[in-house]
Amino acid sequence: MNTVEVVPLVDEGLGNSAYLVDLGDGRAMVVDVSLDLRASSAAARRRGLTVAFAADTHLHADFLSGARQLSATEGTRVLASAAGHREFTHSGLRDGDEVDLGGLRLRALGTPGHTQEHLSFLLLDGDRPVGVFTGGSLLVGSAARTDLVSPEQTEALARAQYASLRRLAELPDDVAVWPTHGAGSFCSAPPGTERVSTIGREKSTNPLLQREDEDGFVAALLGSLGTYPPYFRRLGEINRRGPAVLNEDPALAGLDAATVRAMLAEGARLVDVRPVTEFAGAHVPGALSIPLRPVFASWLGWLAPHDRPLIIVRGSGQDRAEIAWQATKIGYTDLAGELTGGIDAWTAAGHPTTSTRLVGPDQVDGRVLDIRQTPEFAAGHLPAALHLELGDLPDRADEVPGEPLVVMCGHGERAMGAASLLEQAGHRDLAVLTGGPEDWATATGRNLETGQ
Structure with missing residues (x-):
């Protein structure tokens, strides 16, 4: 195979990239794909490809993996770290293991740090390394955070991250770097527009990769860590057990004003996704404002309770499917529905509103x-x-x-x-x-x- 087509599938809201790899024989592999499979499925269809492999570099904390869904619905073979102890059918890989993709090969590289069981995947065409899927290890201009497992392990994982980056730096300079986390990710990617790189470029420009001493690396990495959404603490275990397989696309059922009012009295929460100006003009008292935009999922996961039914209020031009998918891909599956007719239906029923x-x-x-x-x-x-x-x-x-x-x-x-x-x-x-x-x-x- 002379050229390998690797298609980045960017989720601007979460700041992440999944990848579709054309294997050259009518089949494809996806890497770190989320449960919202719309983009990867469309990319595969456009190219006439069947997704034969789904590789996960680590137990994701910021989205539900789509690997199990693909396995259940399309017979896709799941490739993931054996040390992750996933509780669903997969091929457990260890450092140095290789998978024949049908001309191309995938080699697992143990690169712990972001998580304990983290693997990077080196893509080889014959004996030529083409690129490496670095997941949450080496990022463009940075490295992913190491504080998602537990406070007690943060420094030890940072030291493991140092060793993992040094190992990746030994690859040839022209090897492509395909990270999962990028600009906008709370997994610690710096701002910027570049989402892919090369080993050579990172060796010359990545401040963390240029630090020769381990202690200095650890201090710099830990000093860069900001806060992250609390839903991150739940999804890793859900991905280990395997997200529930969806039998149909998530959707928002219609709820009349009387039903919504009764459900709110019983503890449901109202999330208003309309633009700021519309929410300011009139909204249901107690509603949580999270405007629908690319980062909607992150702020939903940060601000909305995950243990109560959620009811959506949206504007007439807002895509209900997009709302449902953004919530579902971060584990918010208890979507009770939406207020039919929106805020106008609420006021028409004689219920009070407030303004900001x-x-x-x-x-x-x-x-x-x-x-x-x-x-x-x-x-x-x-x-x-x-x-x-x-x-x-x-x-x-x-x-x-x-x-x-x-x-x-x-x-x-x-x-x-x-x-x-x-x-x-x-x-x-x-x-x-x-x-x-x-x-x-x-x-x-x-x-x-x-x-x-």
Whole structure:
């Protein structure tokens, strides 16, 4: 085989890439594919390929793997680490094991660090290494976090990550690097647009790979770790047991206003996915605002309870299938349905609504709560702004001072989510800034402050 076609399938919201490999004989292999198989299935269909292999580099914490689904519905052979002790049919691989793909070969490389059982997969054409699927080991410009297993093992895994990266650096410089985690991933990929690389490029540009001393590597890696969504702590075990096989695509059943009101009284939670301006104009009291956009799944997994039925309120032009798939791929399978007719049906039934005030960059007055991630806040924030990350707000809303309060982020979507959580906690006289710190600085002619 002279050329090997490897097609990246990018999930911009989760910041991850799966890969479809054309094996050259009408068959394909997918690597680190999620339970939302729409993109990989479409890519295979366009090329007339049957997915014969599904390889998982590790027990994913940020999405449900689609490997078991493919095995159950298409007879796909699952390739994964034997040390992962998966409880469904798969070929358990260990360091050095090879799989004949029909002309191409796949060699398992033990690269623990991101997880204990992590494998990278070296793709070979004959004896020529073509590229390596590095999963959560070597990333473009970085390496994946090592604190997802347990606090007690974080440093030991960071040291294992150091050894794994050094091993990968021994591959020829022209070998392609195909990582799973990329920009936007909470598994610690730096910002940037490049999602694939080469060994040679990473050796010359990756700050972590350039660190010769293990202690310095560990300090740099652990010092870069930010917060991550709590759903990460659940999905690894679900993927080990095997996600439930879907017999049909996830969907949102229609629920009338009376049913929704009764379910809310029994503990269901309402998630409003409409744009910020629509939510601000009128929403059901107690609703959680998470606007539908590429990062919807991440914030759903961060803010919404996983142990209660979820009811969706959406706008008429928003794709119900997209909502259902984004929730399902991160393990939110208890979707009770959606409010039929949306907010208009709620008001037509005589049920109350509330609103949230929006303010422009030149209208900020009084206390400001900045709910961005800590590195964002440190890079530039309004003088005297209070800081509390949005992900911490569900457990720390009582630490937020009284009203009036302007809540802000970078554009307004996360700030509205924070405001909805504060409203649930009893806060009133809240406003949301329609913009970010740079907009405020431009409008007022004042300087931002840096640091924490």
